[in-house]
Amino acid sequence: MSKLQAALKRVLVGRPMSSGEMEHTLLPKTIALPVFSSDALSSNAYATQEAMIVLALAGTGALQHIVPISLAVAALLAIVIISYRETVRAYPTGGGAYRVSKENLGMYPGLIAAAALLIDYALTVAVSMTAGVDAILSAATSLVPYRVELALFFVILVAVANLRGTKESGILFAIPTYGFILSVFALLITGFVRCAVDCPAAESAGTIIKPASALTFFLILKAFAAGTTALTGVEAIADGVGAFRYPQSKNAAQTLAIMGILSISMFLGISYLAHATGVVYVHGAERTVVAQVAHAIFSGGPAFYVLQIMSAAILLLAANTAFQDFPRISSILAGDHFMPRQFLSRGDRLVFSNGIIILSVAAAFLITAFNADLNRLIQLYLVGVFISFTFSQTGMVLRSRRLKPKGWHRTVVVSGIGGTVTGIVLLVVVITKFTGGAWMVISAIPVLVYLMRSIHKHYGDVQHQLDHPDRRPVDRRAGHQNLVILVTDLEEATAQAVGYSHHVQPRSISAITPDRSLVDGWRTLAPGIEITVLGAGGSVTKRVRRHLKGVRDSIAENDFLTVVVPEILRSRNTIEILRNLGKQRLKAALLRERGVQVLNIPVVKGDIAEGIDLTQEPARNFTVVLVSGVHNATLQAIEYAGTLRPIQLHAVSLGIEESDTSALGDSWLEEHIPHPLEIEAAPFRDIGAALRDYLSSFEADGHERVVTVVIPEFVVPKKRHQILHGQTALIVKRHLLFVRGVVVVSVPYHLD
Amino acid sequence: MALLKRFIEGFTKAPEETRAENLARWISTLEGVTPLSQVAPRQRYRVAGVIQNIRIDPREGRDSIEATIIDGSGRMIVKWLGRSSMLGVGLGKGLVVEGIVGESEGMRVMINPEWNLVPGPEHG
Incomplete structure (x- = not known):
């Protein structure tokens, strides 16, 4: 091989050495x-x-x-x-x-x-x-x-x-x-x-x-x-x-x-x-x-x-x-x-x-x-x-x-x-x-x-708040959870929400609906759960928020209050997201409400075989907390996950910058968080695909085995600042909407 | 023509394929390592791979760090027991280890081996 050929080959094939961050x-x-x-x-x-x-x-x-x-x-x-x-x-x-x-x-x-x-x-x-x-x-x-x-x-x-x-x-x-x-x-x-x-x-x-x-x-x-x-x-x-x-x-x-x-x-x-x-x-x-x-x-x-x-x-x-x-x-x-x-x-x-x-x-x-x-x-x-x-x-x-x-x-x-x-x-x-x-x-x-x-x-302000010891979440154990199921239909997703909610065994559980005509059907579906018809006046979002404020005031200050949002999807087509735009907006709006977490139960029609009673509790609930760093928002999400009575609690970091993973591991160890952390590469940086891959090992079917993905999210006071955060959360949520047996919870961390 | 072909391949080749090639090329530059596909349990080997996932368990009595490495031919878990710091172990880094290979749940495992970190491949 001539010198030029050798040089060309090395160039074509690439010299097998890393040049650090450079891509060349x-x-x-x-x-x-x-x-x-x-x-x-x-x-x-x-x-x-x-x-x-x-x-x-x-x-x-x-x-x-x-x-x-x-x-x-x-x-x-x-x-x-x-x-x-x-x-x-x-x-x-x-x-x-x-x-x-x-x-x-x-x-x-x-x-x-x-x-x-x-x-x-x-x-x-x-x-x-x-x-x-x-x-x-x-x-x-x-x-x-x-x-x-x-x-x-x-x-x-x-x-x-x-x-x-x-x-x-x-x-x-x-x-x-x-x-x-x-x-x-x-x-x-x-x-x-x-x-x-x-x-x-x-x-x-x-x-x-x-x-x-x-x-x-x-x-x-x-x-x-x-x-x-x-x-x-x-x-x-x-x-x-x-x-x-x-x-x-x-x-x-x-x-x-x-x-x-x-x-x-x-x-x-x-x-x-x-x-x-x-x-x-x-x-x-x-x-x-x-x-x-x-x-x-x-x-x-x-x-x-x-x-x-x-x-x-x-x-x-x-x-x-x-x-x-x-x-x-x-x-x-x-x-x-x-x-x-x-x-x-x-x-x-x-x-x-x-x-x-x-x-x-x-x-x-x-x-x-x-x-x-x-x-x-x-x-x-x-x-x-x-x-x-x-x-x-x-x-x-x-x-x-x-x-x-x-x-x-x-x-x-x-x-x-x-x-x-x-x-x-x-x-x-x-x-x-x-x-x-x-x-x-x-x-x-x-x-x-x-x-x-x-x-x-x-970003400086945010970091300060995320690391500040005064803003540490309080220790909340299983049971310090209150659920409110939002009922907009009586289809499979709603039935699954009933089963899931029973499984969590929260301190309090109730249902709300904007539609009076659903009340009778609900009583047959979930005889044990009280349903309230939302007071008139304003959009559904407004009425839900008003109701939640009332519930918030009636429960202990440090308890979690979760809105369970069942969502029935007709197919795995992205167009479904547009068809359900009202629900997407509602979820986004509730996320901005202080002291409220949003738990989304999407079910694709046809995923659950006929004759399965979804109102029965799932036998296993695996909880996966997505971790992007060790800070107050993550700690809160981990505590939250603990209140869902999971059979296993996994903390997972997916697709963060490779060079940051070693430091992430060190902070995890320093913080003495009593759960294992898994750090997964997202090959080709496709977080959605990597997450789907990871979740597939749980073999969730939606009735026997459920996976709950807990996403810590930052909520900033000024809406226009939101573009600086939560993009990953959006992508992840979009990808998870269609994954069978997966429940997604957003645990917002409010910044001042 | 070869150049043109390579240029076109650059557009059409599946990323997984390119990745495996990158790994193989990278491995070939390290001296004295056995491909992971060729290691058998209960024998001593020097192997290398890129860290693809890490599991940190800080719970009392189980404190350990596990790294799964891949080299394009196979995968193996490297496990350090009783360790409370990453010492630079991170995703995408190259890990060269030497020790006895064991087996656990169908996976090759090496526990507390001699190890050192090397730069990973370019586009691994």
Whole structure:
């Protein structure tokens, strides 16, 4: 096997080592380069053009300035890359702008960098897709009217591919990225050779543009700012150091250097050839600058089409990078409690989907709102990039001064220059692009920062209450239970509720119904249980709540009061949930009632054979308490489970982040909870399936053997905060609705 | 073509299949371990697997921690008696153990073996 083959095999098959939290396999430089630099290299497909659009405002003559402006941009790119090499060395596990800023500058700069990054990823998708479509349109001009539709189509395509769960496959990136690099260099070499003799003219050469404005210093600055799009994507390597082969920092730094050299040569070369072939590009032209250059240099031959295909491919991949990174940064933020915990684990299919869906919606919105106009989208793009550059470089300076590692003087100088220059460019970008759209990003950042801060505060409050010893649940043993059965029909589920309730042997048991006509039937079904017809006035929910308040007042303060809600389902079709929407709402509303637990007994018609008397007590009641952490809400749920007279009480943790399981076990042991805890993996992060698997071992049939799943739930005072909690509970409840013989109890833990 | 095939497989392959492959590949990097499918009771083995579930029993007199490991070929329970701390044992981690294999309720069990944790496979 040749060396290359061996490398390819290792890449394809993956080196059998864990890179910790990173999802990538450890990559050799040859593959890491395409994986991480597709974003940065692809920006060469449009950077020159963006600068030319600005220059063209001052007329055809001003276009000659593209070469010196490109030199300035290239110098900036070199500075940023040199200073990022310092970051890579300092943060061998990956030093994204958020992390570097938060660690060295404080929480708010960290959050600003994070907000800038999140916005940036949405823009990366929008910009790359639009530019990719432009490359396609340059080769197939008849499709021009479908620009927006095409861009949206590609967003959906990449989103679906990611939802399906593609990993960053090195090869997938390698082909188009190396293809793009090769085609561009083929273009540059052919171009230099041809131009040394006689430069071919681009199709737009000689077009005269009347100056719309004078060639002011401001315009030059603006053109420079537009050209700095060539810098986008540089941070990707710094983010992904952990994915490199050992020695990681060294390999990452080398890859950065290679990428820098490639990017600078490509950018300068394209700019030079655009100048030499006399491309005149005005906003809205059918063919991109690169396409025009290539068309002239390759005389429209097949090489032109190859380049266009490679450009489109690398741009689509650049968008894919954002799809990989957005969930990653979201999960880091969620881990630090700055984003809803649904983003926390990136492997969880559902969670992963959340990030992908949000990102695609944001990108699709941007594409539609800006009509897939690359030039207008790019106005928004650069602010976030330069905020994260400036913050992370400044953070590096402070870090070096504080920690004084070996060679810190050099870092201070390099990152100091980098931070200052990118800071200045940030100002230039903000000033020159403010009215063009940058204001939207600048106003969105504080909104996001505020949101993240509020989420953080909320989770902090919740944690405090969950751990507070004063809020410990009191010790309640079997018997301290009171049941109220809600009767809305007299079908199987209601009959089973009777049997189940008798089995629990509560202190008190009663029934309520909104429907007077059910009273006689009930008396035959459950002769021993008193039934009350709910007082008139208001919705069923209101009437139930009023009644429960009365019961609550009449029982001991520390007793549990459980509403038993039987629910008959006609089939296992999800549509049943919609058909029973009233009952779902009722359950949700009762959950918010203090001092009330909701016990749901769903029965699918046909699951119970004819002739079985469901009002008989089940012989065995297995109780399963779902545990996500050791805190007051869990303790309360365990106590609750004990009041149901279970034959066995299982505490089970399913599908929590694997890295948290060891700590969970330790807290369980420290807390001396007198029950065994089972920690189960949810393969492929499908909690519903894992739970169904787990429950199947009990062989519940609904009359002889019943499984009661006890779910601790948080109830927050502000309804809008509920989105930050209880999503898992919702999923679990949805999955359990159709499982035979399973009873589900929500034990709410009310937070202040 | 092989590349294209692999690319398409990436979209179509069942996750269980990929998982078993990942496990097998990971196991092949560890030295001197016997596949779980080949262990027989009452003999000494060095085996390894990813921790797939854990059972902690803190009740007096029964205090123990159990970890079920899988290696793609089979499963085994590793049991530590009288232990009151996880010492880093967690889901998804690789566990290399050496000791006498026993049997309980049809499952292979190793009680209080020599053990150490290793990084688990990538996408296990």
